[in-house]
Amino acid sequence: QNAIDPRLLRLLGLMQQRLDVAQDVAMYKWNAKAAIDDPVREQQILDALAKQAPQYGLEPKLAQDFFAAQIIAGKMIQTALFKEWTSKSQAPFSDPPDLKTQIRPALDRLTIELLTALAAAQPVLQDKDSQQELELAATNSSVRAGVSQTVPGYAAAWQQALGVLVRREK
Ligand SMILES: O=C(O)C(=O)C[C@]1(C(=O)O)C=C[C@@H](O)C=C1
Numbered sequence: 330q331n332a333i334d335p336r337l338l339r340l341l342g343l344m345q346q347r348l349d350v351a352q353d354v355a356m357y358k359w360n361a362k363a364a365i366d367d368p369v370r371e372q373q374i375l376d377a378l379a380k381q382a383p384q385y386g387l388e389p390k391l392a393q394d395f396f397a398a399q400i401i402a403g404k405m406i407q408t409a410l411f412k413e414w415t416s417k418s419q420a421p422f423s424d425p426p427d428l429k430t431q432i433r434p435a436l437d438r439l440t441i442e443l444l445t446a447l448a449a450a451q452p453v454l455q456d457k458d459s460q461q462e463l464e465l466a467a468t469n470s471s472v473r474a475g476v477s478q479t480v481p482g483y484a485a486a487w488q489q490a491l492g493v494l495v496r497r498e499k
Contacts, residue, residue, distance in 0.1 A: 333462055334450075334453045334459075334462060336446070336449045336450045336452075336453050337450055337453050337454075337459070337462055337463070339446045339449070339450070340443070340446040340447060340449075340450045340494075341491075343439060343442050343443050343446050344399060344443070344490050344491075345487075346439060347399055347403065347436065347439050347443065348399075348402060348403060348406060348483070348486060348487065348490060350403070350432060350435060350436055350439070351402075351403035351404070351406040351407050351410075351486075352406065352410065352480065353425060353426045353431075353432050354403070354407060354428065354432055355406070355407040355410040355411065356422045356425035357425045357426065357427065357428045357432060358407070358411075358428070359410075359411065359414055359419065359421065359422065359425075360421045360422055360425060361428075365404055365407045365408060365411065366404065370433075371400055374396060374400070374440070375393050375396065375397070377440075378392045378393050378396055378440075378444075379392075379393065381440075381441075381444060382444065385444045385445060385447070385448040386448050386451075387444065387447060387448050387451075391447075392444065392447065394493055395443075395447055395493055395494075396440070396443075397493075398489060398490055398492065398493035399443075399490055399493075401489055402486040402487070402489040402490035403486070405482045405485055405486040405489060406480060406481075406482045406483060406486045408482065409480075409481035409482025409483075409485075409486075410480070410481060410482070412481070413481050454494055454496070455496075459496075460495060460496065463491065463494060463495060
């Protein structure tokens with residue numbers, strides 16, 4: 330059995346930490362009756378990435394594509410949670426973390442860690458055996474442990490998050 334490269338494991342673990350945050354965001358937005366989509370915030374993230382990426386030796390487009398996929402994945406979880414909460418008339422949650430002072434700063438810290446890990450994982454991702462490693466990693470329970478299996482939308486979101494790392498040769 331192949332061992333998963335630790336650089337890949339680190340990246341996947343951080344991707345899952347970011348997906349975990351989607352649940353906090355969803356609770357905050359549910360209470361606030363706010364929209365899941367915030368295109369202004371997304372654009373700020375992508376603009377900042379264009380500046381940050383070169384400092385990590387990453388192509389801006391690669392970094393932006395990677396984060397765009399992570400953001401979509403997070404929104405899939407938020408959307409699935411909203412659907413469930415709507416169907417059961419979920420009451421407001423007590424004390425979810427605050428979006429501006431807690432959640433977004435946490436996401437910004439994760440961005441730095443993810444950029445570092447994404448850069449470190451580049452040699453692995455470019456290796457032809459990496460596709461097999463990614464498939465292994467995707468099904469490895471210890472890698473998946475960061476997010477509860479019971480979160481609605483999780484499986485599809487994880488495939489979305491991971492999909493951007495899979496090279497499609499033409
Ligand atoms: O910051 C938010 O409001 C979020 O919902 C998080 C997030 C993200 O993944 O970074 C996701 C959806 C929004 O469109 C903007 C950003």
